[in-house]
Amino acid sequence: MTGGAGAPVIGLIAGYGRFPLLYADSLRAQGYRVFCAAIREESDPDIRAHVDELTWLRLGQLGKLIEAFRKAGVEEAVMAGKVHKTRIYKLRPDLRAVKLMARAPDFKDDTLLGAVASELDRAGIRLVSSIEHAGELLPGPGVLTRRDPDKTEQGDIAFGWELAKSIAGQDIGQSVVIKKRSVMAVEAIEGTDEAIRRGGSLGGGGVTVVKVAKPGQDVRFDVPTVGVDTVEVMAEAGATCLALEAGMTLVLDQAEMVAAADAAGISIVLEDPLAHVGGGEGSRIPS
Incomplete structure (x- = not known):
């Protein structure tokens, strides 16, 4: 089963590996529509076949991510798949990401990802557990x-x-x-x-x-x-x-x-x- 036009929409931020594909399949089987923001440097191109709508963005394009989610009516989002940590030091961040990183006391995973979650929340998009719909895994x-x-x-x-x-x-x-x-x-x-x-x-x-x-x-x-x-x-x-x-x-x-x-x-x-x-x-x- 896949979500129809009136189905609830979940935003999927897709990183590296198989997990985003399996997670998208699980969400759609549960009746959700999946709007995917796929990270160009990381995501499997095959993600297109596993989601309802797709946009590609570079790591660091936080403003574009939020704008895309808002336009798609996303109020709840998940992160699935990893981002290779070495890419953090090669970012070309947009203005919104620059401001976020300038406020960060360090570049630890929890610090940066927590800041992204807070930024999404301020935009009316709640970041939820990445294992909430993946109990079988x-x-x-x-x-x-x-x-x-x-x-x-x-x-x-x-x-x-x-x-x-x-x-x-x-x-x-x-x-x-x-x-x-x-x-x-x-x-x-x-x-x-x-x-x-x-x-x-x-x-x-x-x-x-x-x-x-x-x-x-x-x-x-x-x-x-x-x-x-x-x-x-x-x-x-x-x-x-x-x-x-x-x-x-x-x-x-x-x-x-x-x-x-x-x-x-x-x-x-x-x-x-x-x-x-x-x-x-x-x-x-x-x-």
Whole structure:
């Protein structure tokens, strides 16, 4: 089912990856009309086939975004898909974005995205949770693959969890790469895939990747996301285990992702965050 002329309209700000396409499909299946503002430097051109109306804009064209949403009657909007952080330093912002960035105390993700949300709100457009209509993409605790994490990997998950939460809370990154309770790599501005490649190279393979949400994660943006591409990078890097935060990680194309992981001998586990409260060893550490 797709939304007809009288259906409620949602504005979709589409970044990189498969998530914007899957999210648009989900919205339309629920009866919404989707007006998409796609970022030229990031969005998949195929987004056109997944939305009702489309406009393209450059990263930094905040004024154009707001004008397009107003003209389309958008009162509620979502962000889906990532923006490569290095692009922030190559922006050609319009006047509205220049003023917003001048007021920002720093260029952290939460600072800039929160400022964009406030600017949209002042224009009468409410930015809502990017996972509100994507519950099927948020699996609960458990092992997704045929293989459970082994004892060494379980220990690395427990060791890496607190570290990953710490860097996420400082808006540095969401992922760490661990081998035998030693840190091989910490994600920063380069993103998860490059951190995995670096950690796998330094560790000589056999590494565990731990990816978490920020403490107090604002679910309107930057929700942890993995998919087939993640597994392909892990296989290339010789990584053997992926630990994710249950209920707070978007898992795209889950069947294909699990099949690729099984073929590569990679274990994928969704960890219950409550099992790690207080620095415990987690619910899956063997006795």
